[in-house]
Amino acid sequence: MKEDYYELLGISKNATAAEIKKGYRKKAIEYHPDKNPGDAKAEEMFKKAAEAYEILSDPNKKARYDQYGHAAFEGGGGFNGGGMNMDDIFSQFGDIFGSAFGGGGGFSGFGGFGGGGQRRVKGSNLRIRVKLTLDEVANGVEKKVKVRRKIKADGVTYKTCTTCNGAGQVTKITNTILGRMQTAAACSTCGGSGQILDKRPSDADAHGLKVAEETVSIKIPAGVEEGMQLKVSNKGNEAPGNGIPGDLLVAIETVEHDSLKREGDNLHYDLYVSISEAVLGTSKEIDAVGGKVRIKLEPGIQSGKILRLRGKGISSLNGYGTGDLLVHVNVWTPKELNKEQKDFFERMQGNDNFEPKPEKSDKSFFEKVKDMFS
Ligand SMILES: [Zn+2]
Numbered sequence: 309m310k311e312d313y314y315e316l317l318g319i320s321k322n323a324t325a326a327e328i329k330k331g332y333r334k335k336a337i338e339y340h341p342d343k344n345p346g347d348a349k350a351e352e353m354f355k356k357a358a359e360a361y362e363i364l365s366d367p368n369k370k371a372r373y374d375q376y377g378h379a380a381f382e383g384g385g386g387f388n389g390g391g392m393n394m395d396d397i398f399s400q401f402g403d404i405f406g407s408a409f410g411g412g413g414g415f416s417g418f419g420g421f422g423g424g425g426q427r428r429v430k431g432s433n434l435r436i437r438v439k440l441t442l443d444e445v446a447n448g449v450e451k452k453v454k455v456r457r458k459i460k461a462d463g464v465t466y467k468t469c470t471t472c473n474g475a476g477q478v479t480k481i482t483n484t485i486l487g488r489m490q491t492a493a494a495c496s497t498c499g500g501s502g503q504i505l506d507k508r509p510s511d512a513d514a515h516g517l518k519v520a521e522e523t524v525s526i527k528i529p530a531g532v533e534e535g536m537q538l539k540v541s542n543k544g545n546e547a548p549g550n551g552i553p554g555d556l557l558v559a560i561e562t563v564e565h566d567s568l569k570r571e572g573d574n575l576h577y578d579l580y581v582s583i584s585e586a587v588l589g590t591s592k593e594i595d596a597v598g599g600k601v602r603i604k605l606e607p608g609i610q611s612g613k614i615l616r617l618r619g620k621g622i623s624s625l626n627g628y629g630t631g632d633l634l635v636h637v638n639v640w641t642p643k644e645l646n647k648e649q650k651d652f653f654e655r656m657q658g659n660d661n662f663e664p665k666p667e668k669s670d671k672s673f674f675e676k677v678k679d680m681f682s
Contacts, residue, residue, distance in 0.1 A: 310378045313360035321374075325365070332361035379529065379626040381539075429476075429501040429551035431458065433544040438526065438558055442565040442575075446597035446622045448530035452523050455556060458545040459520050461512035466505060466549040469498035476502040503549030515548040526558055531573060531625030536560045567595045573622040573631025578638060581605065586639045596620050596633055603635060611639035 314321050317331035335357035337343070344350035363369045363381070372380040438451055468474040472495035479492050494500035505516045512518050524543050532538075537559050544554025569576045577594055585592075589607035593600045596617070603615060614634050621631025645653065656662045 311356065313364055313373060316356050316360040317364065323364075328361065328364045332357055332365075336361075376626045379531075429499060429547045429549070431545035431547035431551060431554035433554040433557050435557045435559065437561050438528070439561045439563055440528065440532070441563050442568055442570065443597050444528070445532060445562055445570075446530060448623065449528050451526045451528060453526060454521055455524050455543065456519055456521050457543065457556075458513075458517040459522075460546055460548070461509040461516055461518040463507065463509045464505070464512055464516035465507040466503040466516065469495060469502050469504045471495050471497035472502060474502040476500045498549075501547070501549045501551055505548065517546060517548060524556060526556075528558075528560070529625060530623035532560050533625075534560060534562045565595075568597070568633075570622065573624045573629075575621045575631065575633045577633060577635050579635050580638045580640050581609075582640055583642065586611070586637075594635060597622070601633075605637065609637055609639075611637060613637040 314323065317323075317328065317335055319327050319331040323331065336354065339350045339354035339357060341351055341354060344354075363373050369381075434455060434457055436453055436455065438453065440449065469476075472478050476495055476498065477492045477500065478495050479490055482489050482491070495502070498504050505514070508514075508516055509518075522543075524540060526538070526540055528538065537557055540556040540558065542553040543556035546553045567577060575597070577596075579592060579594055581590060581592065585605065586609050587607065589605055589609070591602055591604045593602050597620070601617065601620065603617070605615075614636055617633040617635065619630045620633035623630045642649075
């Protein structure tokens with residue numbers, strides 16, 4: 309079970325953006341690796357706080373988290389939406405701490421991660437789309453997809469970059485009217501990784517990488533929606549040298565069902581019955597996720613009645629329960645009648661059994677809808 313992001317930052321659920329920032333700043337200082345050298349627990353807390361801040365500081369992600377909880381970012385299995393590496397965390401700091409860190413405000417820098425401030429180069433992310441049927445959305449599914457990703461070629465080796473001596477960045481000193489200015493820029497020889505290609509196999513590109521096709525298994529949780537994006541860590545392109553692989557970003561697309569309409573975790577189905585079926589009662593096979601189900605209609609069922617099949621909807625993304633299947637009963641009125649039928653209905657004109665006598669249980673459609681969502 310993952311800790312609540314608000315609790316991790318020691319703030320309340322209705323904290324303002326400023327309070328979220330303040331909460332994170334406090335935790336980041338408390339658990340900073342430089343303050344807790346060799347303390348794995350502190351490092352863990354440091355990462356968790358950063359993850360919590362990454363989500364809560366982004367209005368879109370925060371809204372999703374508030375609605376779905378952790379499930380919004382990880383469907384269990386292969387995903388870890390929040391999994392941040394130290395580089396991600398430290399790049400977050402510019403925003404939070406401003407110059408407090410750069411100006412030597414008590415921290416010695418970020419040594420210990422990637423060696424003397426050197427950034428580990430991350431491979432680029434790959435994006436794919438996955439199309440899901442309603443059945444797959446309802447119960448979750450594991451998809452195997454073929455991905456063409458860059459990986460290190462067999463036998464490739466790297467050596468320390470001679471331009472930057474492995475630092476990944478070069479320092480330039482320029483004289484300006486304000487005095488001597490020192491600026492650091494990523495090393496252009498090695499692209500910031502501190503390493504360059506040593507032995508290049510014949511099938512490798514200039515970075516020692518080659519393209520390979522790989523089958524990646526993606527575990528998609530039940531209840532996802534069109535437009536959501538899932539992340540499979542480390543399944544993007546690999547990076548040269550000691551860099552880390554990018555991620556595989558999976559965009560969810562959904563195929564519309566022929567007869568079932570989704571609304572949140574509930575499904576709606578329009579059922580049409582004849583007048584005689586409504587009068588005499590009947591049993592009907594209707595579409596549901598995972599196949600057909602048979603339902604019984606009592607004699608005298610009214611048009612507009614909504615039958616609720618509990619638990620026959622979509623399993624919720626946050627793991628709490630499953631929606632229902634709501635069957636809307638529509639009685640079909642014939643447009644043409646033969647003489648015999650016409651005579652019959654004419655005889656029934658004014659017959660007491662045919663007179664509408666709505667009871668309390670035959671509420672109007674709007675009252676039913678109101679009940680359903682209250
Ligand atoms: Zn270099």
